[in-house]
Amino acid sequence: xxxxxxxxxxxxxxxxxxxxxxxxxIAGRAYALTNKQTSKEEIIEILRELLQYTQEHFKDEEQYxxxxxxxxxxxxxxxxxxxxxxxxxxxxxxxxxNDLKTQxxxxxxxxxxEHILKEDMQIEKFRRNTCQLPAREIEDDxxxxxxxxxxxxxxxxxxxxxxxxxxxxxxxxxSCKVCSKQIRKI
Numbered sequence: 001x002x003x004x005x006x007x008x009x010x011x012x013x014x015x016x017x018x019x020x021x022x023x024x025x026i027a028g029r030a031y032a033l034t035n036k037q038t039s040k041e042e043i044i045e046i047l048r049e050l051l052q053y054t055q056e057h058f059k060d061e062e063q064y065x066x067x068x069x070x071x072x073x074x075x076x077x078x079x080x081x082x083x084x085x086x087x088x089x090x091x092x093x094x095x096x097x098n099d100l101k102t103q104x105x106x107x108x109x110x111x112x113x114e115h116i117l118k119e120d121m122q123i124e125k126f127r128r129n130t131c132q133l134p135a136r137e138i139e140d141d142x143x144x145x146x147x148x149x150x151x152x153x154x155x156x157x158x159x160x161x162x163x164x165x166x167x168x169x170x171x172x173x174x175s176c177k178v179c180s181k182q183i184r185k186i
Contacts, residue, residue: 004028005024011121015060019053019056020057023050023057023112027107027108030104031105031108033046034101034102034105044100046104047100047104047107050087050107050112051084054084058084061120068123068127069161071126076123083112083115090103091103129155149183150183151176151184
């Protein structure tokens with residue numbers, strides 16, 4: 001039995017959550033095919049849909065991770081590339097419908113859903129535990145680990161891009177979007 005998407009696994013980004021819901025839905029349809037009589041064409045069609053949508057989702061998710069300054073972006077991108085590569089390789093090595101069904105189950109359950117349930121939840125954990133300055137479209141270098149900034153939010157640290165750090169040093173004031181208090185060096 002496959003898990004279903006719920007708010008418990010939300011990353012609190014509407015676009016990514018909607019894509020995760022769609023991936024769960026496609027994976028559910030794919031997994032259902034593994035337990036019934038089906039044609040090779042039907043399985044290939046759903047695999048194609050799953051692969052195409054997964055690639056689109058990974059691109060959007062990587063942009064989201066960059067916008068929140070996710071520190072493990074490169075490692076996460078590598079996992080995405082590995083999933084796409086493994087999906088492609090496994091599908092090209094299929095010899096018959098039973099092999100196709102087996103691979104479909106592996107792709108739907110292990111690679112995609114487990115990735116969302118485990119790896120993507122690390123993104124949410126980071127987002128939840130780090131007050132963020134407004135998300136930006138570009139990546140900046142961050143201030144060294146020893147230069148931490150905080151606010152009044154308990155146990156949270158602001159990731160401060162180098163240009164913001166310099167502006168704070170020059171007297172600029174930035175406020176936390178959560179507690180509305182000034183961000184200061186801790």
